[in-house]
Amino acid sequence: MNYDSETAEAEWVYLYGKVAPAALGATVARIREGVVLHMRFDPIDYWSQALGFTEPVTADLLDEILEHYRRDGARTATLHFSPDLLPPDFSQLAAERGLVATWTKAKLGGKAADVKTAPTDFRIAPVTEGDAAEFGEVVLTGFGAPGTPLSEMIEASVGAPNCYPFAAWDGDTMVAGGNLLVHGEIGALHSGSTLPDYRGRGAQSALISARAEAARKAGCRWVVAETGLSTPEQPNSSYNNMRRAGLAELYQRVVWRWTAPEA
Incomplete structure (x- = not known):
């Protein structure tokens, strides 16, 4: 792999941590080259995560991350590392610190110019500030978490530096959305979701193409x-939409969950 996909992902997580409304209790910091986000009142138990590290994982790095979460009063968090950074004894290091392997993510990528176009009967266009509130709610509804402060976090990304949100409309109704963060030569596609009643009609494939x-x-x-x-x-x-668009699977990454002993 001749480009760093971990850092680009961490940058959009950092952005969300910075723009999150106070109701979510979010704090975000940088540790070495990585990003550590703690969301105290996360309604979906997803956003407290540490990622974006580019150096080999050591006991000292793990301890620094976990100490940060303990100082911030976190009850749980997930840690994400590119597999090529893990030492041979990582399973032992993880077990000694109470890290448990949960599920596995796929990291995908490819040349921006090679992403395939995708037909759809929806109108695909950038999200304006006037659409921001609707965009936030559509994205979170697509993820199954409507009506929470997380919608405000997505809304607040509209107009943020290097952020390019797009949406799909059926007439005047926004039905799907997806975000793009530009980080140097890398564009990170994220936060793509579609309202349940409008799935299977090519919205996300078209949004991948538009953001690319x-x-x-x-x-x-x-x-x-x-x-x-x-x-x-x-x-x-x-995953299938991304592969059809021409993105290749770069690697698979285990999500490691830490839970505070007293939680």
């Missing part, structure tokens, strides 16, 4: 994304 083109115009050579794996037993439309 926006990334290319912004000077990116590459686009990256991450999502859950897709198997015959448990297909993942997000």
